[in-house]
Amino acid sequence: MSAPLVVSIPHRLGREEAARRLKTGLTRAATNVPMLKVDEERWDGDRMIFRVRAMGQAASGHVDVAEDHVTVEVVLPWLLQRFAEVAQAAIKSRGNLLLTKKS
Template sequence: MIDIPHTLGRDEAKRRMERGVGKLASHIPGGAATVTHSWLSAERLALTVATMGVEVPCTVDAEDNRLRVTLHLPGMLSLMSGPIAAIVEKQGERLMLADKTDRTI
């Protein structure tokens, strides 16, 4: 599990997840990824990332002060769980929570 902290509240985090999920594939290295998604509940997003013949299912739970990401890494990818988790943590806020409509001067 990977926790991505935020101060947005659950509803705003979910709204931003909804807006950002379509852009996720373009941020995955290799350039040939596809991402399918569906909402399992009001706060739980299921994703499957497929690239180079490998599928990685995951869930993202929107909570009041964090996103909880659970990845299910298959076989050989489990050996790279540390670096993969680091990428998810680093990019999580930017990919799922950033809102380009927010303007700060």
């Protein structure tokens, strides 16, 4: 198993508002990426556990929501490891949009 990809995204929303935005965010974000399909998204307190599929490969991970930041941890299959930097930038970019845009 490969090392997880970890992205930390700071925010000023507080835990509750950040979680509210994220609860609608993953599926909506996936619709903007045609080759990404959400297989699982479930919440356990302030942690979202997810599994997504891209290019026939499954990736799984979780999102932890804290008062001032969100941590995303994703385990990519070896075939998607070469896209780790691109995935990291995309996660950070979409996360920043979701957590900073006024709703």
